[in-house]
Amino acid sequence: MAAIVMTARKALAQLIAEPAIHAAVSTAAIEIKATKSAAGMRSFAVHPHMLRHACGFKLANDGHDTRALQHYLGHKNIQHTVRYTEMAPDRFKDFWRN
Numbered sequence: 001m002a003a004i005v006m007t008a009r010k011a012l013a014q015l016i017a018e019p020a021i022h023a024a025v026s027t028a029a030i031e032i033k034a035t036k037s038a039a040g041m042r043s044f045a046v047h048p049h050m051l052r053h054a055c056g057f058k059l060a061n062d063g064h065d066t067r068a069l070q071h072y073l074g075h076k077n078i079q080h081t082v083r084y085t086e087m088a089p090d091r092f093k094d095f096w097r098n
Contacts, residue, residue, distance in 0.1 A: 053084075060084040 028048040036046045052073070059069050070081040 056081075056084040057087060060087070 028051070032046050032048060036044070056069065056073055059072070060066075066078070066081055066085055069084065070078055073081060075081045
């Protein structure tokens with residue numbers, strides 16, 4: 001499992017560094033597929049777009065501003081970004097405290 005996390009981090013870093021290059025996505029897909037096979041995860045679907053979702057959820061859970069998250073992920077519609085914040089209700093628990 002640790003190998004999958006490391007490969008995912010490496011692939012995500014590559015996708016962030018080169019978002020407009022399709023080669024980065026296909027490289028990430030190859031790495032993810034190879035790591036998945038090595039881990040024996042045959043019945044679990046894994047694909048590069050899952051890294052994008054993981055990044056969105058992580059940033060939302062860390063309490064980052066929803067508009068900043070929208071911009072970072074490139075969402076035109078805020079509703080797409082709100083999905084990440086809905087899964088992290090604890091981020092608002094101290095919202096009204098001084």
